Amino acid sequence: MSGSCYTYSQQLMGTTVSLQLFVENQQAVAAVFNTIQALETRLTVNRDHSEVMSINHAAGKQPVAVSKLVFDLIRQAKAASLLPHSCFNFAIGPIVKLWKIGFNGHSIPPAKEIAHRLTLTNPHLIELDQAKYTVYLAKAGMEIDLGAIAKGYIADITRLVLAQYGIYQAIINCGGNVLTIGCSPLTPNQHWHIGLKRPFAKADSLLGILHVQDKSVVTSGIYERYFMLNEQLYHHIIDPFTGYPLDNELQSVTIISDNSLTGDIYSTILYGFGVRQGLNELEKHKDMGAIFVTKDKKIFIKSNQHFQFELLADDYELCQSFIPEQTQ
Ligand code: AMP
Numbered sequence: 001m002s003g004s005c006y007t008y009s010q011q012l013m014g015t016t017v018s019l020q021l022f023v024e025n026q027q028a029v030a031a032v033f034n035t036i037q038a039l040e041t042r043l044t045v046n047r048d049h050s051e052v053m054s055i056n057h058a059a060g061k062q063p064v065a066v067s068k069l070v071f072d073l074i075r076q077a078k079a080a081s082l083l084p085h086s087c088f089n090f091a092i093g094p095i096v097k098l099w100k101i102g103f104n105g106h107s108i109p110p111a112k113e114i115a116h117r118l119t120l121t122n123p124h125l126i127e128l129d130q131a132k133y134t135v136y137l138a139k140a141g142m143e144i145d146l147g148a149i150a151k152g153y154i155a156d157i158t159r160l161v162l163a164q165y166g167i168y169q170a171i172i173n174c175g176g177n178v179l180t181i182g183c184s185p186l187t188p189n190q191h192w193h194i195g196l197k198r199p200f201a202k203a204d205s206l207l208g209i210l211h212v213q214d215k216s217v218v219t220s221g222i223y224e225r226y227f228m229l230n231e232q233l234y235h236h237i238i239d240p241f242t243g244y245p246l247d248n249e250l251q252s253v254t255i256i257s258d259n260s261l262t263g264d265i266y267s268t269i270l271y272g273f274g275v276r277q278g279l280n281e282l283e284k285h286k287d288m289g290a291i292f293v294t295k296d297k298k299i300f301i302k303s304n305q306h307f308q309f310e311l312l313a314d315d316y317e318l319c320q321s322f323i324p325e326q327t328q
């Protein structure tokens with residue numbers, strides 16, 4: 001326990017990215033933020049130009065060659081989209097752009113338009129050529145969206161950047177995606193203490209605290225980006241089978257894993273599964289743990305020995321074994 005702690009923040013990827021180190025190393029800090037900025041510039045779909053946008057602009061016309069880094073993420077995004085019953089779909093772009101949830105101009109789109117755009121979200125129609133690093137969207141109007149996984153991928157890369165500077169103890173927080181590197185110098189048992197936000201509350205109001213070492217902690221929740229209309233909440237995780245925000249008993253899913261990209265993929269997939277199927281799925285993935293938080297204030301935990309959870313909010317209930325019936 002002890003030592004100095006150095007914290008740096010920058011606005012990147014539409015959020016505040018913060019980096020905490022325990023040695024002073026300005027070169028490493030600059031390298032981390034420059035890397036994040038460079039990757040964001042390649043991966044974003046919220047600007048007119050990026051490597052991913054060059055693929056989207058060429059939809060239905062021709063394959064586009066991209067860098068190995070971008071191709072590698074797209075390859076993994078396609079694999080995740082083709083997993084059985086996966087609600088993760090990297091071809092979801094046309095629907096995300098239609099709803100504009102979390103951006104100016106959001107609204108409930110006409111059902112007919114949603115139905116039409118759903119025809120443009122088949123991940124099988126995104127063709128990858130591993131030899132040439134090209135990506136081809138086979139139908140005009142198709143769009144890749146990597147918003148559900150880019151932060152996880154980028155967080156993993158920052159760990160490699162820090163290692164180049166001999167730094168093996170740090171936390172990088174990309175607004176909801178937290179990567180802890182090594183063990184903590186701040187606590188007696190060397191666990192990092194990571195706050196889990198209370199849904200819909202202010203940032204400093206916590207549901208509980210996770211105790212982890214050398215793990216990624218990624219949350220997908222309905223309270224991150226949403227709008228309200230006629231007392232109905234419309235959030236940013238879209239059900240790729242209906243084109244509407246995913247509707248189940250969950251408020252959020254947090255995945256604790258070694259690698260942040262995996263956590264980012266599975267936070268979306270397990271959110272879509274709901275508690276019952278999500279807990280079952282984790283039986284097959286002993287390399288990760290999860291926290292499910294329901295709308296009726298129940299918390300279901302499958303730690304698989306990757307973390308401990310300390311509940312702080314006394315209006316939430318920790319449920320060990322009972323699993324509720326799926327709501328409609
Ligand atoms: P996350 O915060 O990691 O759960 O990701 C949410 C973001 O992923 C959204 O803002 C969209 O850009 C994108 N997205 C929404 N629905 C899906 C989906 N079903 N599959 C993949 N990406 C999605």
Ligand code: MG
Pocket residue numbers: 147148149220263264265267268
């Ligand atoms: Mg995600």
